[in-house]
Amino acid sequence: MDSTIMDYNLNIRAIFWRVEKLYSNQEIISRTYEGIKRYTYRDFSLRVRKLASFLKQKGLAGERIATIAWNTHRHLELYFAVPLLNGILHTVNVRFHPTEMDYVIKEMGDKAIFKDKDIEYKNDSITSFILDEKYDEEVEVQEPFAEFPDVDEKQGAIACFTSGTTGKPKGVIYSHRSVFIHSLSLMAKDVLGISSSDTVMTIVPMFHISGWDTPFASLMTGARLVLPGPRPKAEDIVNMIKSFGVTIAIAAPTVWIDVVHYVEKEKGDLSPLKAVVTGGAEPPLGLIKKLSEYGVKTYHAWGMTETEAIATINKSDDINRLSEQGYPIPGIETALIDVDGKELPWDGRSVGELVVRGAFVTKRYFNSPSNILHNNTWLRTGDVVKIKEDGSIKVVDRLKDLIKSGGEWISSVDLENAIMSYEKVLEAAVVGVPDEKWGERPVAFVVKKPGVEVTEEEIINYLKSLNMFAKWQLPDKIIFIDSIPKTSTGKLDKKAMREMVKKFIEKKG
């Protein structure tokens, strides 16, 4: 039987209503090439309405619009104005190669590009706008757009492309509804617990997975939002935390490694900061401990482009449990399957592939009719995990990153974490390289901490001393490098590393 509840679209308009009507004196702070921009939600909302008129005037209302932009207030205005007009905001990864940019913009059929001025990209076939002071003025003179349509919640709002290390980028389109529900879920006290008394800094790029929806969640509940702008360095981040009293900041583990390193070197402090949200890769225990010494909690989040960023969260007070990926947030369901797709028990021992479904999970890729779901229900994550009886998930490895040696599995993630727990090591990555006898063998890449010396033998001895690995699980080789190759979204670029090993061996041979 039908309920008596009204139809109400969970859309960007419903989020914007809150921003414009409820928290008008709250602030948005944005670092740009022209300096720090500070304005209120009231002024921001007015700008969004003017930008909507600007888009309409240019014939771009309801169209697909590409942005190639950093985390700034200008980007944030587009986050609202484009979907409010029932268009789709396509956030292009600024770290893509120009040919990749060409590809995704063509795939998506974008009608215009809004680009930060420092990003090298030319596309003569599409109208382009540079996000600079001239653009600001052109928007400023517009009449505010009066009334936004009540867009159906299942319509697309924000598109982005995965940055896989193999194959072409694949597009996903988040809906108005998925942005609303995911953002609301982030506000839950047991998830991020963002509140109106927080100052939130979104360091994860707004050009990918809508900054994990944290700009939306922040504005929905009246938090002060800090956007760190183009190419923020550790120094910039630390300064902004201090200057603006940032209480919660969201960034990949490598960013926090740099930040902690900077704070140690410069005898700085992180005093306003209460929590960091991190994910995309497992935060090393050493990092979590260091942050804890500075009075900062670590929230370990897990997710992927296909789950609209955060799907599970671990906020354990027990630092030693924080390597787990934690519990599915409201709106997400999880299961564990074996290679035949059969469900495995949650006993903390059975190892299988994590599959997920829920209110912000993708069922297919853009421009591809085929449903990618297992049993027409579950998205395969490609992550190999164990699940404890209480639902807490531990990623053991990526399916494609497991190393198969002599018919047995070696976890590259376990090896990486073990190496990174060594005091002289800044960062480490492990890849499997082809081996005639064993099929595959592990090779480690290591970045030393500045100013210290460390040898291959020393690290191998350290690994042995941990009593965590069988002898055949230890790396055959340790290669010292200045920095670990990463993909455009900051993930370990194992493909590039395998190439490096090949060259290394060829050179030696």
Next chain:
Amino acid sequence: MDSTIMDYNLNIRAIFWRVEKLYSNQEIISRTYEGIKRYTYRDFSLRVRKLASFLKQKGLAGERIATIAWNTHRHLELYFAVPLLNGILHTVNVRFHPTEMDYVIKEMGDKAIFKDKDIEYKNDSITSFILDEKYDEEVEVQEPFAEFPDVDEKQGAIACFTSGTTGKPKGVIYSHRSVFIHSLSLMAKDVLGISSSDTVMTIVPMFHISGWDTPFASLMTGARLVLPGPRPKAEDIVNMIKSFGVTIAIAAPTVWIDVVHYVEKEKGDLSPLKAVVTGGAEPPLGLIKKLSEYGVKTYHAWGMTETEAIATINKSDDINRLSEQGYPIPGIETALIDVDGKELPWDGRSVGELVVRGAFVTKRYFNSPSNILHNNTWLRTGDVVKIKEDGSIKVVDRLKDLIKSGGEWISSVDLENAIMSYEKVLEAAVVGVPDEKWGERPVAFVVKKPGVEVTEEEIINYLKSLNMFAKWQLPDKIIFIDSIPKTSTGKLDKKAMREMVKKFIEKKG
């Protein structure tokens, strides 16, 4: 353009998935006539599956089921089992007169009644089950129901009838989706912020507005849930807070007045309690101050049956602002209209009727085809309010409770609060009574604190000393009584009070 996000029903099944899979060792504690029942989410979930099989066996799967029951674990099992089978749980107000119960059960077309044993009600035309130990055993022997259907989120889940003081009760039916979204909204840190480290006690009746959805929100995030059972007295509530470490408890202001009074008298304490959620009527400032002295914060919520309980929240740290009803929670929009339906500004001065819309707002009453919305958009709340520029709402009065004297309005709520701020007064209510010369004049009902003496003159002088009221706004008469008449849901029964004034005058005359 469509998104690539999967279809996923926000339904009770999605909530139950969390309860059964994620927090299996968390506890539910229930006070019953047979004593305290404690069991885990795991055992609870198993019982829900057995109860579903029991319902199926009795031919009640997918049907409308009436409960006439207190806040117990048995009621909670029905909260899940009935909607999980795509039936509708109709919670009947235990304080209804038997003829009202007959009426609502017939209106809803219920196929069975599940009733606590102490409630006097007989209905020979419908199968009835008594929620006792025999019933427990009948459910216990069932095989657990294997797989619940994926009910469309717009289907009805829970029905309840308003308890207006005029006219027949009117039914509303909450949907699976509205229960999910409202519960998720309650989990937001800026709303109730219920978390897995909380012990929540739902004292507001589960027989009305699904206990403000706080049982669902608690179970959705793994909080310990305490249900205070049949007719809990202040003593029971205080004991349970102590014994089970309740951190957050939800009840009407009158309950908290009794609790604070009991604690004062018995030199008790409320030490585990961090916050009380209260609403339905405005909590008096004196109560808020007393709770604060005990280290307990007051969260002032506003809502109505037609908004699925909580629609706005005030968690201000400034005690003097806590009389405001606060900000709309995520999923709710508000506006202010005048008598002609024209929008009024949010300037903290303009007085008009509050209208609301959103994801858990009713558009019509059960068995009535007519949409009750203003402009086919807004639900008229009947509350006369001012709205501040930042969106915070202050209820001035109920439309029907404003007193019109000599063409000017007198706010009965303002008078009630002023009288209750007098140290010798426990409770007060003000009604308008017909007056030949002025149209209407205010008359106050006052309950003295035990053991003190107070006169009409003393109260009038106190009101004058506040400098808040013009002379013509002061009550013509103060009537001392032992308790204020209330409706079955604890609201001031002004209809009954007007009758009392009439009799009082007749007696005098």
